Amino acid sequence: MKLDLLTGLYVFMLAAFIGFEVIRRVSPLLHTPLMSLTNALDAIAVVGAIILVGEHKSNLAVILGTIAIVAATSNVVGGFIITDRMLRMFKSSGPKKL
């Protein structure tokens, strides 16, 4: 499924606009979790690395791809864990509701 340049640019531009509008609304309280969450989401690059390693087109690709999967997976796992840990700490002083 090849993606032509123009379609790709449309996708990129629209996603950047959505990102801009959505992220602008994130409270400054949560800027640190925002960064660790987007970092975890960005590690979706692991998908590209998985295909690269799985297709086994060259040894170089397998070696570099394997390292890439390790790096991205650690971002996914670590990023989600720490974001959730941080968010669990944010409590309101208002009446407790669970």
Place this chain on the structure above:
Amino acid sequence: MTNFIGTDTLIEITYLTATVLFVLSLKWLSSPATARRGVFAGELGMLLAVVGTLFHHGIVDYKWIAIALVLGTIIGVPLGNVQMTAVPQRTALSHAFGALCVTLVGTSEFYLRAPDIPPFMMAVLAMEVILGSLTFTGSLMAAGKLQEILPQRPITYKGQNFVNLGLLSAAVIVAGVLVVHPEQMRLFPVLIIIPLVFGVMLIIPIGGADMPTVISLLNSYAGLSAAAMGFVLSSKLLIIAGALDGSSGFILSVIMSKAMNRSFTNVLFGGFGQIQTSAAAAQEARPVKSATPEEAAGILASASKVVIVPGYGMAVAQAQHKVRELYDSLTKRGVDVTFGIHPVAGRMPGHMNVLLAEADIPYDKLLEMDLINGDLPQTDVALVIGANDVTNPAARTDAGSPIYGMPILDVDKARTVMVIKRSMAAGFAGIDNPLYYLDRTLMLFGDAKNFVGNIVRELSGSDGHR
């Protein structure tokens, strides 16, 4: 082939669902009440996309994929469980990992496809690899500085900007040659090595106070490089995730730069630290008023409105839990206690909020600069803990000051100002702070954690007073 069309469509559907979940994830992050749902949406999207990918028809060998996924998880779990004070360096490190992944995939793709690479593809590939490599070393350097493995003071030398711009132009020229002549394969390693060096050179002159901006900027680069990888691999999912990450980093960089009244170029090519150090050296010693924990406790106990302004010094001294005790003790006495958080307080965006939330301080007591500045003139005591430049009134009044024009927390408008500080030695940025010499200012000399602890002890010792 017909039976594979079904699988491919299914995989595309998992990607589409993941995209929707990613956008929702960021949308839910907008408020603390829904934020954890956002993380869950992100996790679900990620799981769907990864599992979907495993069914990709081109995959013939699962061994290394499995090994790498397990190894990555083993590394990721401790990285997700670091102490909250280590979050800035952890974040920098994860930018480095993300960039490493992108660079390695880009490199493999080049050698798999060369020499038949169309010009546009080569251009994006070059962008992917350049941004990826410079983010990799740049983020490692930032993490090293934050972890204090590397010297934190900015290192500047003559002609620094010339060297940096030269390196960047060289990388762009090599990329240009490869776009026209992709068969010049031996040029490709140069395309990685130059940005690797550039990344190091870029961070060397950056001081600790500039870290929030730099981390945001590196975040943006990491996102853009991932989006470029999406173009190379024809993956819409990756383009979108990269664009989201890129715009997030970009927005944060803009907020951080505005909060310091500086431009990106000024942060990256400023040589800020040097100018300030020389300016501070020219200052002569002026008298200040100081107070003991006992006196400080007395003033705090008789106040009706107290604003606490934390800075990086609170994080270094690990004083946030003592600050929480102070908050409890004062609140119990009926004192209204809030916190004034400057956007660049600490070493990354939102750093202070996370530390105070860790200490169980309710988030509705953590107020942004604009809100708290309206309150400060009616405040009895502003207590500054380990913050310096973000409270410096010279930013408002002294056109000659290096931080002139930077929005600050107007603590000098409070009736009494108390500043906890180790000594009168110039702070990290090395700028003298006129706040310390005001008549209404009391300097509380000592370690933030001990001093706050002593105030709390004094307060609990005199419980019968009111």
